[in-house]
Amino acid sequence: xxxxxxxxxxxxxxxxxxxxxxxxxxxxxxxxxxxxxxxxxxxxxxxxxxxxxxxxxxxxxxxxxxxxxxxxxxxxxxxxxxxxxxxxxxxxxxxxxxxxxxxxxxxxxxxxx
Amino acid sequence: xxxxxxxxxxxxxxxxxxxxxxxxxxxxxxxxxxxxxxxxxxxxxxxxxxxxxxxxxxxxxxxxxxxxxxxxxxxxxxxxxxxxxxxxxxxxxxxxxxxxxxxxxxxxxxxx
Numbered sequence: 001x002x003x004x005x006x007x008x009x010x011x012x013x014x015x016x017x018x019x020x021x022x023x024x025x026x027x028x029x030x031x032x033x034x035x036x037x038x039x040x041x042x043x044x045x046x047x048x049x050x051x052x053x054x055x056x057x058x059x060x061x062x063x064x065x066x067x068x069x070x071x072x073x074x075x076x077x078x079x080x081x082x083x084x085x086x087x088x089x090x091x092x093x094x095x096x097x098x099x100x101x102x103x104x105x106x107x108x109x110x111x112x113x
Numbered sequence: 114x115x116x117x118x119x120x121x122x123x124x125x126x127x128x129x130x131x132x133x134x135x136x137x138x139x140x141x142x143x144x145x146x147x148x149x150x151x152x153x154x155x156x157x158x159x160x161x162x163x164x165x166x167x168x169x170x171x172x173x174x175x176x177x178x179x180x181x182x183x184x185x186x187x188x189x190x191x192x193x194x195x196x197x198x199x200x201x202x203x204x205x206x207x208x209x210x211x212x213x214x215x216x217x218x219x220x221x222x223x224x225x
Contacts, residue, residue: 032211034212041220042217042218043203043215043216043217043218044157044203044215045215046212046213049212091154093156095213097211097213100162101147101159101162102147102159102213104149104156104157105156106155106156107155107156109154
């Protein structure tokens with residue numbers, strides 16, 4: 001079945017640095033990728049939608065300059081958290097829609113110290 | 114706007130007991146509905162989905178869900194819970210822009 005590979009699984013970075021999270025569709029072409037954020041013991045909140053070859057669309061309240069999304073190919077979408085701060089610490093997860101539903105990556109636990 | 118409500122934040126059951134997790138949705142047309150399970154620190158696993166057809170949907174791990182249009186509900190059930198079912202459960206609906214909208218989740222605890 002469809003698989004989305006997400007890396008890294010976890011990352012610790014210092015405040016002020018940037019972190020890139022990658023999601024790759026392994027056996028299908030993902031023209032769209034959804035990016036979610038999940039705080040501990042909370043639900044998944046949609047941050048943005050990336051579309052191959054065009055600008056990402058961001059949900060209300062999400063800073064597009066802080067969370068840079070790139071979808072340069074049909075198999076790769078990236079989320080870069082720029083100038084990370086401790087409040088950006090969270091679980092980030094991507095998802096690609098397909099014929100049978102939605103395929104999720106395994107998530108990235110980001111801790112900013 | 115489309116939305117999903119999971120009224121129960123936390124449910125505790127004894128192993129072997131039956132389980133029902135509630136989900137109510139708000140959507141004008143026929144919804145596409147999903148149930149996912151998430152273990153701590155892990156990603157999401159699809160339990161089952163409803164697109165159309167038979168309103169009683171069978172999923173993995175012995176779970177089932179029933180779509181009831183009249184009640185705008187898609188409750189998840191399992192006749193006999195196992196300790197390994199302890200996790201967070203999310204109901205989700207597809208919006209009219211193909212986005213997956215999640216409920217707030219229900220945390221299931223299972224006592225031996």
